[in-house]
Amino acid sequence: MPKGGENYLASTTEQVDMISKALGKETEGKKLLSDLDDSYAAARKAHPDFDGKTAAIGAYTSEGFGVYASRDSRATFMQNLGFTIPKAIDEAAGKEFSVSLSNENLDLLDADLTVVLPIYVDASKASSDPLFQKVPSVEAGHSIVIDDSDVSTAFSLGTTAAIEWALKRLPDEFAKKLG
Numbered sequence: 001m002p003k004g005g006e007n008y009l010a011s012t013t014e015q016v017d018m019i020s021k022a023l024g025k026e027t028e029g030k031k032l033l034s035d036l037d038d039s040y041a042a043a044r045k046a047h048p049d050f051d052g053k054t055a056a057i058g059a060y061t062s063e064g065f066g067v068y069a070s071r072d073s074r075a076t077f078m079q080n081l082g083f084t085i086p087k088a089i090d091e092a093a094g095k096e097f098s099v100s101l102s103n104e105n106l107d108l109l110d111a112d113l114t115v116v117l118p119i120y121v122d123a124s125k126a127s128s129d130p131l132f133q134k135v136p137s138v139e140a141g142h143s144i145v146i147d148d149s150d151v152s153t154a155f156s157l158g159t160t161a162a163i164e165w166a167l168k169r170l171p172d173e174f175a176k177k178l179g
Contacts, residue, residue, distance in 0.1 A: 036160050040080045043171045050082035056111035060126035061119045065101040069093035073158035110136045114143035123147035
C-alpha cells in the first residue's frame with residue numbers, strides 16, 4: 001500500500017508504479033499501464049453508448065448487499081469504460097470504499113446498469129432476492145449478477161492482467177443489459 005494510502009484503495013496505477021519501482025522495472029510497468037489504457041480506449045470505442053451512463057457496482061455476501069463507491073477499483077473499471085457512479089452512492093459511503101445496504105436503501109443499486117458481484121455466496125441467492133428484484137434497474141432487466149467466480153475475481157483484483165482479462169469478457173455483456 002502506498003504511504004498514506006487506505007486499505008483496498010490503492011489504484012492499479014499506484015500498484016504498478018510501486019511494484020515496478022521496487023523491482024527496478026519501471027519501463028515494463030509503464031508499458032503495462034500504457035497497454036491497459038489502450039485496452040480501455042478500445043472498449044470505449046466499441047461501446048460509445050457507455051459514455052455518460054450510470055453504473056452501480058454491488059456486492060452480495062452472506063450479510064446482504066453492498067455497493068462500491070467511485071474510488072473503489074471496481075467502480076474505477078466502470079468509469080474507465082465511460083460510465084459514471086451515481087453521486088448518492090458516494091454520499092452514502094462517505095470516506096469508505098463501499099457501503100452496506102439495508103433493505104430500505106437497496107435502491108442505491110439503481111442505475112442505467114447494475115452489476116452485482118457475489119462474494120462467497122451463490123449468485124442465484126442474489127438474483128432471486130425479492131427486494132433486489134424490485135430495484136428499478138433490476139426490474140427493467142438492466143442488471144447482471146456475475147455468476148462466474150473467475151470473472152468476478154478478475155473484475156475485483158485490479159491488477160493489469162486481471163483487468164485485461166475482464167475487458168475481453170465484460171463490456172459486451174454490459175452492452176446487452178444497458179438501460
